[in-house]
Amino acid sequence: MKTIHTSALLILLSLFTNSLCAQTGNWGGDVFEQNKAAHLCITPQEYALLEKQCAESRRLLGLHAGMQRDALLNSLAFPLRAAAGLEDCRYYYVSAGVDHNPASGAFTDYNCGTVTYDGHGGTDFSIWPLNFYKMDNDLVEVIAAASGTILYKSEGHFDKNCAATTDTANYIVIQHADGSQANYWHMKKNSVTAKSVGQTVVAGEYLGVVGSSGNSSGPHLHFEVWSGSTNATRVDPFAGSCNTLNANSWWTAQPPYAETALSKVSVNTTDIVIPGCPATETPNESIVFEIPFQGVGLPAGYAKFYVFITHDFSGMNVNLSILNPDASTFNSWTYTGTANSKTNLRGWSKLLPTTPGIYTFKAEYNGTTCLQSFQIVEPASVGAIESLSSVKVYPNPSTGKFTIEFENGKPQIKKGVIEIYNLLGAQVFHVEVSAMQSEINLYVQSGVYYYHLKDNGKFITSGKLLVQ
Secondary structure, three states: OOOOOOHHHOOOOOOOOOOOOOEEEEOOEEEEOOOOHHHOOOOHHHHHHHHHHHHHHHHHHOOOOOOOOOOOOOOEOOOEEEOOOOOOOOOEEEEEOOOOOOOOOOOOOOOOOOOOOOOOOOEEEEEOOOHHHHHHOOOEEEEOOOOEEEEEEEOOOOOEOOEOOOOOOOEEEEEOOOOOEEEEEOEOOOOOOOOOOOOEEOOOOEEEEEEEOOOEOOOEEEEEEEOOOOHHHEEOOOOOOOOOOOOOOOEOOOOOOOOOEEEEEEEEOOOOEOOOOOOOOEOOEOOEEEOOOOOOOOOOOEEEEEEEEEEEOOOOEEEEEEEOOOOOEEEEEEEEOOOOEEEEEEEEEEEOOOOOEEEEEEEEEOOEEEEEEEEEEOHHHHHHOOOHHHEEEEOOOEOOEEEEEEHHHOOOOOOEEEEEEOOOOOEEEEEEEOOOEEEEEOOOOOEEEEEEEEEOOEEEEEEEEEEO
16 A cells, blocks of 8 residues: 555545525535525415416316325335436435424424424425536436326526525426325426426426526425325425324335435545535546646645535544555545534545556445546547547446447547446456447446446546446
């Protein structure tokens, strides 16, 4: 192992939190505005209008509102998914749930905690990290949690709000077969499905892109479920000892409460730039480093290595390492949490390897692993590198059958090769690819793998493959 002593160069960035609706965030950790009903994701005026709109749609479509019930006949799937191209290990967290405390000025979530705010009627799924970057690039999609009929939708409204506002949100309402309905709120402008009121959707079907329209302070999905036709029939799909609305979970598989997870790791040419809302973040990520490397504001030969954590807590230990192409350790260090935080990012300046090859930045916590591969190349190799956006690999995840496609015929592959590696860095697959499009059948166990595309032995791009 090569040990690099860089204590003077160690940069530990402050906590960064994106909490929504009645909550704001900055580099100082979890920062909340005063919780109050005036900052509801859906205002009383919007609830009244929504009920009126949906009642009229039911009348015209001949639909009937559901009766009060404790469980959906067809339980709810998770309402978000990563779009093609998003390879983060995790891309969301619950920033606020349904408030089960009827007292004014007090609030309690379904698990008897305080992950909610006064009067909040749904579940806020915040996208993170780099939330506006994800929104701008359509990286997190809203999907139907259950099959049903479109009762109403709103589209074309401003989608980068940062505080309480009277602006109209972009949203869609779906009525299910048992008469219950789900409301999907705050979506990105011009992203809502082209389907019309009265048309049907199936569970898992695309509905829109997560945005920050309406009464919102950052990109998130406000997901709200009613057993009937009014917000008085609201349910909380999460089962818990403090859920006062329904005894049973409405989820097919209930997401965990405040799950600590590794959301992302990245290798960066310099510091990430995270401006104030609603400006878009500048990741400054790279998967290719030409030697000798010089990053902006960094010592010669150093890059930035970031880890993003959801629900960080004091005392948690994350083991971080840079792995050589043969999976041996080039460098390693440990991060220990010092405070509780919904979201946290930490960055370190570390010396890059100088031997050309494919390396891996690895983070491990509580039996889970998050990885990012990167390439060290000599100057002569850089000329073969094309825009990463010109290469598409889909579907991802898949059962092992993938298509690799070069958009607009670029890059002009002469002698292309796809190499597949497992999490230990061992090559498990190798195949030649054509100039425009090729299919690969990966006969391996389910799990996470990495692909590297080369042409004439020169690196072009790499990415993650999920085999189910």
